[in-house]
Amino acid sequence: MQDQERDVADAEKETLTSETDDWKKYRDDDIMQQHSAIQAEQAVKVPFVGDKEPLSSLEAEYHLGNSIVLKKIKVLSEQYAAIRRTRGDGNCFFRSFMFGYLEHILDSQDHNEVHHIKANIEECKKTLQSLGYAEFTFEDFFALFLEQLDSVLQGSEDSISHDELLCRSRDPSISDYVVMFFRFVTSGEIRKRSEFFEPFILGLTNTSVEQFCKSAVEPMGEESDHVQIIALSDALGVPIRVVYLDRSSCENNSINVNHHDFIPTSSDSDVSKTTNPSITLLYRPGHYDILYPK
């Protein structure tokens, strides 16, 4: 009863403000504009993909912080030489993967790998078509990624240098399109194997697979979790190592840095299970960066 009275009072208040046109101050457009302004402010601080920094820069970040984290960074520094930060805009997993993967191809010039991923991308396209996505909604994003893939292979007119790759990764008209390409691929894989993913998704969000893809995979800026990583790795056939850095410690107070290798289910078991994934990401609660082994 009281609630109802309050509702009525609120309603009266709100009607009043709408009559004085105060609403105009709070229009959704303005809120979204403010959002972009905040994002622009962030952009000045951290580019989409940062420069390679020695691992000591990570230590510096925690110099007054948690001792377990500091000890873990010590352990990390035995195996890893450098870190490359990405912007914390909700796309950091995809952005880290993008740069990590394209840089790996640029360095290794692994034509077999490119051949392999292109075949998988072709499959992803078919998956989306069979799920009822109109081709014109995703084809531009696919084309743009394939273009980047070709240009990191050297020896053609369109080949690019490492610096150019970094530039493109910082250019929203390329970088955001590639992130969106990964989001399409991830969503397609989750929907295609919805029976497999359903229990994970229920555990995370208590929503349907369809709803999860629409609200947590496809929109830009939505953060990624295990589900997205498994799906992307499986769909593209690319193994990913994720190293976890948090405050947790073992019972006996020994310090271990855990990692998990996401190995594509479809991959030829002989190769990928014996070698380390070429892409290593550092996970700190809520954020992914790129790690470089020694």
Add this chain to the structure above:
Amino acid sequence: MQASRARLFKEYKEVQREKTADPDIQLVCDDSNIFKWTALVKGPSETPYDGGVFQLAFSVPEQYPLQPPQVRFLTKIFHPNVHFKTGEICLDILKNAWSPAWTLQSVCRAIIALMAHPEADSPLNCDSGNLLRSGDIRGYQSMARMYTRLAAMPKKG
């Protein structure tokens, strides 16, 4: 800019090709500006908007389709999620749940679905939202129907 233009042109062709597929939606691009569209949507049956035709205005940003189009009702409508004065629409896919998988056409479909399934808990039109929240379905329906007759139906004669 170039990318958004190319995408909109594809949507334009698709709309021409599928004209008859969705008789409840008539989506038209401005003759001189591909970033401006209008749509006529039919009020869904078994709702107080039945029989009405509602005009929507689309303004497409340069970052489309990474960013959503701005859409508002040009026709006056009494609905909890539509601002009574500005026609602004409260719909997640036009805000944070937007993705390039949506198209102008599918946005129209989503708006028709919203007309049939108002979300009284996130009202832009509080009067309308309060009627629904307090359980006064009849009150909401008769107001909505009245505005449909006043604003969304062709004048007779």
